[in-house]
Amino acid sequence: MRRLGFLIRKEFQEIKRNPRMLRVLLIAPVFQLGILGYAATTDVKNVPMMVVDADRTVASRDLIGRFEGSPYFSVTGVTSRHQDVDDALQHRTAWMAVSIPAGYGRDIADGIPVTVQVIADGTDSNSATVGLAYATSLIAEKAVDVALSRLGAGGVVLPVGSIEARTRVWFNPQLLSQWFMVPGVLALLLMITTTVLGAVAIVREKELGTLEQLNVTPLRRWELTVGKLLPFGLIGVIQVFLVVAVTVLWFQIPLRGSFALLFGLSLVYLLCTLSLGLLVSTISATQQQAMMTAVFFFVVPMIYLSGFIFPIENMPRVIQPLTYLIPLRYFLVIVRGIFLKGVGLESFWPDALMMLAWGVTVLTLATMRSRKTLR
Amino acid sequence: MRKALAVGRKEFWQIVRDGRTLMILLFVPAFFLGLYGYALNFDIRHIRLAVMDREHNPDSRELISSFTHSTFFDIVATVTSMTDIERLMDRGEIRAALVIPEGMSRDLRSGRVAQVQVLINGDNANTATTVFGYAQAIVRGVSAQLQLEIITGGRLQPPISAEPRIWYNPELTSTLFLVPGLIGFIVMISSVVSTSMSIVREKERGTWEQVRMAPISNVSYVVGKTIPYFAISLVSAFFIIAAAMLLFGLPMRGSWLLLLFAVSLFLVGALGTGLLVSTLVDSQSLAFQVSLLISMLPTIILSGFIFPIASMPAPIRAITYVVPARYFLAALRAIVLKGVDLHVVSTQLVALGVYAVGVLGLASVRLGKEKV
Numbered sequence: 001m002r003r004l005g006f007l008i009r010k011e012f013q014e015i016k017r018n019p020r021m022l023r024v025l026l027i028a029p030v031f032q033l034g035i036l037g038y039a040a041t042t043d044v045k046n047v048p049m050m051v052v053d054a055d056r057t058v059a060s061r062d063l064i065g066r067f068e069g070s071p072y073f074s075v076t077g078v079t080s081r082h083q084d085v086d087d088a089l090q091h092r093t094a095w096m097a098v099s100i101p102a103g104y105g106r107d108i109a110d111g112i113p114v115t116v117q118v119i120a121d122g123t124d125s126n127s128a129t130v131g132l133a134y135a136t137s138l139i140a141e142k143a144v145d146v147a148l149s150r151l152g153a154g155g156v157v158l159p160v161g162s163i164e165a166r167t168r169v170w171f172n173p174q175l176l177s178q179w180f181m182v183p184g185v186l187a188l189l190l191m192i193t194t195t196v197l198g199a200v201a202i203v204r205e206k207e208l209g210t211l212e213q214l215n216v217t218p219l220r221r222w223e224l225t226v227g228k229l230l231p232f233g234l235i236g237v238i239q240v241f242l243v244v245a246v247t248v249l250w251f252q253i254p255l256r257g258s259f260a261l262l263f264g265l266s267l268v269y270l271l272c273t274l275s276l277g278l279l280v281s282t283i284s285a286t287q288q289q290a291m292m293t294a295v296f297f298f299v300v301p302m303i304y305l306s307g308f309i310f311p312i313e314n315m316p317r318v319i320q321p322l323t324y325l326i327p328l329r330y331f332l333v334i335v336r337g338i339f340l341k342g343v344g345l346e347s348f349w350p351d352a353l354m355m356l357a358w359g360v361t362v363l364t365l366a367t368m369r370s371r372k373t374l375r
Numbered sequence: 376m377r378k379a380l381a382v383g384r385k386e387f388w389q390i391v392r393d394g395r396t397l398m399i400l401l402f403v404p405a406f407f408l409g410l411y412g413y414a415l416n417f418d419i420r421h422i423r424l425a426v427m428d429r430e431h432n433p434d435s436r437e438l439i440s441s442f443t444h445s446t447f448f449d450i451v452a453t454v455t456s457m458t459d460i461e462r463l464m465d466r467g468e469i470r471a472a473l474v475i476p477e478g479m480s481r482d483l484r485s486g487r488v489a490q491v492q493v494l495i496n497g498d499n500a501n502t503a504t505t506v507f508g509y510a511q512a513i514v515r516g517v518s519a520q521l522q523l524e525i526i527t528g529g530r531l532q533p534p535i536s537a538e539p540r541i542w543y544n545p546e547l548t549s550t551l552f553l554v555p556g557l558i559g560f561i562v563m564i565s566s567v568v569s570t571s572m573s574i575v576r577e578k579e580r581g582t583w584e585q586v587r588m589a590p591i592s593n594v595s596y597v598v599g600k601t602i603p604y605f606a607i608s609l610v611s612a613f614f615i616i617a618a619a620m621l622l623f624g625l626p627m628r629g630s631w632l633l634l635l636f637a638v639s640l641f642l643v644g645a646l647g648t649g650l651l652v653s654t655l656v657d658s659q660s661l662a663f664q665v666s667l668l669i670s671m672l673p674t675i676i677l678s679g680f681i682f683p684i685a686s687m688p689a690p691i692r693a694i695t696y697v698v699p700a701r702y703f704l705a706a707l708r709a710i711v712l713k714g715v716d717l718h719v720v721s722t723q724l725v726a727l728g729v730y731a732v733g734v735l736g737l738a739s740v741r742l743g744k745e746k747v
Contacts, residue, residue, distance in 0.1 A: 028668050039691045043593040046685060053472075063535075072508075087543060090715050092705065106411075113532045122544030123552050123712050127683060130505060132539050133512035134389075140519035146534040160525050161480065161487045164439070165514035167507055170464065172497035176509060180500035192667060200660040208579075229475050261595045262609040285393075288572050292399045295568065295667070296407070309681060310415045311502055313423075319414040329394045340498055 003219055007227030013233060022235075029189045033182060033246050040181045040309075046074045047131045049095035050085055053078050057105030061118070067098060072134045088122045096120045096131050176220050182251050183339040184308050186243045187331045190266070191238050191273045192299055197232040198277020202370065203284050208309055225367055229274045236270045247339075256342025265334050265352055271359035272327040273354055279366035281342040296350050302328045330355040378591045382599025386573065390603060400569060401605050404561040405614040412554055412623050422506055425452040425469045427462055429477040434521060438491065441517045442473060447509050456597040460494060470496045471506055483518075484525060524719040543712050549628075554619045555707040558678030559700045561615060562638070563645050563674045564667075566608045570649030571666040572659050573600050576744075593739040601646045603734075605639075608646070612638050630715025633658055637710065637720065640727040645670070647734035648699075654741035702726040 015022060049067060053060050067073045076094055077084070108115045108144035118135045120128040148160070172179045173175040205211040219227075240263065247253050255262075276298060286291035304310065305319070306328035311318060323329050330351035337343045345352060390397055424442060428435050442448045451469060454460055463469045474492035482489035493510045497503045521531055544551045545551075577583040586596070619625040627634075649666060657664045674683065676702035677691070684692055695701050706723040709715045717724075 018658060018661065020547045020656065021658070021664070024661065024668065028664070032668070035672065035691065035694070039687050039695075040682050040703050041669050048685065070577060090709065090713055090719050092709070104406050108534060111534070113534055113536065115536055115538045117538050117540060118543060122541040123708055124683065125544060125547040125549040125552055128541060128544075129447075129507045129547055130512070132541075133509055133516070136537045136539065137512045137515035137519065139535055140523075140533070143524070143535040144519045144522045144535045147523055148533070152524055161483045161485065161489060162522060163483060163489045163491060163514055165493045165511050165517035166490045167493045167495065167510065169497035169503055169507065172500050172503070175497055175500050175504050180498070192671075193664065196667070197660065200663075204378060204660070207601065227744040259543050282397075286396075286577065286622055287663075289393065289395050289571075291659070291663045292396055292568065295564065296399055296403055297669075299409070300564070300671075301410070303675070304411050305414055309501075309675075311499055314420075315414045319410075322414075324433045336498060357426070369594055 003217075005224065007219065008164050011227060011231040016233075021068060025235055026195055026238070026242065028193070029185075029243050030246055032189060033185050033243060033251075037178045037182045037187050037219060037251050040177055046116045046326060047072060047075045047096055047127060048076045050088045050097040051078045052073055052080065052082055052085055053084060055100050056080070059105035059108055060100045062099075063139075065102060065105075066138050066142060067135075070134065070138060072131065072185065073204055080113075085119060087187065089119070092119075092121065095124065095127060096135065098135065099245055120268070146241055147206045159309050160304045178251055179253050182247050183335045184255055184332055186247070186266075187306075187335055188267070188303065188308060189239060190269060190299050191302060191328055193239065193300060194232050194236045194270060194273040195277040195280070196291060196294055197235070198229060199280040199284070199290040201228045201232070201277065202281040203287055203290045205319040207243065217281060221367065224287070225278065225370065229278065232274055232277075233267075233270050236273070237267075241262065253339060255339055257338035257344060261344060262304040262338045265331070265355070268352065268356050268359060269327065270356060271333045272331075273362035275359055276365050279362055279369065282366055282369040287291040302326050305329075307332055324354075327358045330358075348374045379599040379602070381596040382591065382596055383602035385602035390607065393591050396569070397607070400604075401611050401665065402614065404565055404611050405618040408493055408554070408557055408561060409616050409622050412550060413617065415553055415557075418595065420446045422471055422502075423447045423451045423469045425451050425454050425463055425472040427460065427472065427474045428480045429455050430475045432480055434480040434483065435475045437521065438475060438514070438517050439473070441513050442510075445509065445513060445604055447506070447513075450732060454640055457494060464496055464672060467496075470502070470700045471510070473510075484640070486561070487715070505559050505564075526696040529564060529573055532708050550623050552708070553681075554623055554625050556678070556704055558612070558615050558619065559641070559703050559707065560671075560674050560680060562612050562642065563670050564606060564701055565651040566604060566642055567652070567670040568663065569581070569608075569660040570599070570601065570646045571606050571652040572649075573738055574650065574653035575656060575659050575662045578657050579713040593742045597650060597735060597742060600650060601643070604646050604649075605642055609639065612642065625713055629710035633717060633720070634710050635709075637703065637706045637724060640724060640731055641699060644699045644727055644731035644734060647738055650738040651734050651741065654738055673698045677701065678704050680704060697730075699727060699730045702730075 030191055051064050051067065053064065064075065068075050077088070083098070084098070085097045089097065097119040099119065102115065104114050115227070116139055118132060120132050122128050126333065203209065243253070248255050269299050277294065280290050280294045280298070284293055306326045307323070308328065312323050312329070315323070332350050333351045337348050426439055426440065439711040443450055448471070452463060460472045464472065472494040474489065474494065478664040479491065491514060495503050495506050521536070541547060577586055618626065648670065652662055652666045656665060674680065677695045677698045678701065684695050686700070689693070702723040709720050
């Protein structure tokens with residue numbers, strides 16, 4: 001135990017000797033939270049729109065007014081040349097265009113059906129789909145008004161109401177994407193920093209040739225492992241406090257569940273990320289290799305496949321089983337559950353259990369591997 | 376120049392000798408493009424919906440069928456009570472529910488506002504926002520259509536109708552939007568990370584002293600260090616693009632030469648960023664943390680890869696102007712998907728060029744300070 005204490009002290013001294021590292025590790029989380037919290041929204045609003053008005057009558061201007069008045073569109077230009085639409089869509093100064101044909105006003109007055117073209121740049125498929133749906137419904141509403149006034153002019157007015165959607169959103173009533181992203185950042189950050197720190201830990205001694213020295217000391221295998229990982233674990237713990245503080249105090253995201261539970265499960269998660277780092281360290285010969293392996297084979301796939309940004313249920317059936325191999329997946333369910341739904345172990349114990357099993361398995365693997373590489 | 380080449384050759388052999396790193400740089404990116412291209416799906420389609428219909432008449436069926444006809448929703452359950460909806464939602468079996476109250480048609484036909492309820496699981500705010508917007512649009516559309524039928528007795532054609540047209544990506548597959556983003560992301564990460572360690576490694580191993588003594592100018596040294604990574608990353612970038620075309624049918628509507636130019640400018644900037652990091656820090660692990668911090672998250676979040684820049688708040692939008700991936704993605708999408716020519720992407724290319732020259736210059740200056 002005393003030997004373990006010495007090793008931990010040595011590791012801490014190494015961290016202290018490199019204050020820049022410490023600063024990066026502490027400032028980075030806050031910085032990333034800030035950016036992610038504010039930037040990460042897929043909300044479709046203010047879609048820049050170009051209008052081709054070949055009619056230039058009161059009627060066509062009334063239709064344009066409807067688009068201008070809608071929060072979903074911002075009309076960036078009115079033109080009479082179709083060529084301008086090509087240009088705007090190519091430069092992406094507009095994502096959509098509405099084209100009102102010549103004779104629009106006259107046809108409406110004469111009772112002849114007219115067609116208004118709605119053009120969308122399909123490269124951003126999400127914005128295009130939602131934008132088209134809104135534009136279509138705006139035009140349909142205009143059609144109702146025209147029909148009503150036409151009949152009204154003939155003297156017959158039928159009473160007609162409308163159907164409205166009253167939308168209720170559970171767990172996040174204001175649909176703030178921050179509420180979704182920010183708690184997830186906790187999971188992401190812990191993984192990036194601790195996995196990478198762990199990955200470098202042993203390989204660095206290998207590269208510098210100091211591993212031999214550690215080998216001839218009477219340190220036991222597990223002491224070496226624990227001594228190496230504990231200081232990084234502590235950095236992770238500090239990050240947990242830091243991130244939770246910023247989430248609750250700055251972003252005002254409610255922590256509806258128990259902090260103690262969140263903290264406890266964060267420790268289990270840290271066991272996963274640190275063990276993973278250690279495993280990478282044992283299978284790599286140089287720091288560069290270790291870091292490349294950690295990032296390309298673990299960190300990046302985990303970001304994409306864990307449900308952090310892209311919903312797992314949208315993935316093809318062949319890929320979905322892969323996500324069960326990712327501890328981040330379980331931790332995201334846990335963090336979002338505790339933060340937003342205020343639920344406890346009773347609703348996510350399978351995830352907690354899977355995560356624990358994952359951590360223990362990988363730690364065992366890593367320790368077994370390190371025996372081979374060290375001797 | 377000869378000296379630069381000598382540095383380049385040395386660095387190149389060092390990479391080649393480390394087989395795994397070379398593999399990771401060359402082939403793994405294309406492999407992962409395949410994996411992510413299949414896995415990542417931004418199309419918020421097939422949202423699992425439960426329907427509770429208390430009206431049971433042609434109007435309510437019309438509304439329901441509009442939900443099914445949009446590819447956005449799949450009706451997976453027809454329920455009769457709110458408790459059922461809550462249970463399904465809690466278990467994650469549905470993401471949304473549509474509740475049609477009794478008396479909807481009566482309200483509609485007597486001049487009142489009939490309210491149908493749409494319940495959405497908001498735990499994924501991004502998906503929920505899209506579902507919200509789409510549900511609103513569908514209900515408004517159906518409402519207008521029914522109003523027209525009532526007014527005209529179903530005899531008249533609608534006086535105005537919309538004719539939607541989709542350009543560049545008519546099937547609206549998000550893959551075509553995401554894949555260029557992935558290309559940018561993968562190229563950025565692999566090049567920043569690989570060069571960020573190149574000088575630091577010399578510092579850590581103690582060979583930096585020798586480099587300092589060598590009669591070579593900063594610029595030649597920087598150029599020499601960049602060349603091999605540039606060559607490898609360029610090959611890798613084209614493997615990725617080829618994979619994207621083979622696997623996902625990414626079209627190539629523009630000019631290959633223009634694409635090559637854009638990729639090269641972006642690469643030089645990314646490699647320069649890595650070198651700059653390398654001159655600023657003195658351990659490989661710090662170099663790595665810093666380069667991940669400045670390249671990975673900004674490229675995912677701030678480049679327009681996933682989240683539309685137009686929807687970001689102004690201060691964040693201002694930050695996106697210093698993210699090179701922003702320009703690269705805009706140029707890449709325009710060249711590949713829209714087939715634009717040089718003058719359309721000239722702003723993006725100039726921005727990439729300025730960035731590249733800027734970071735390479737800074738890296739040389741920093742290096743000069745370190746060498747003294």
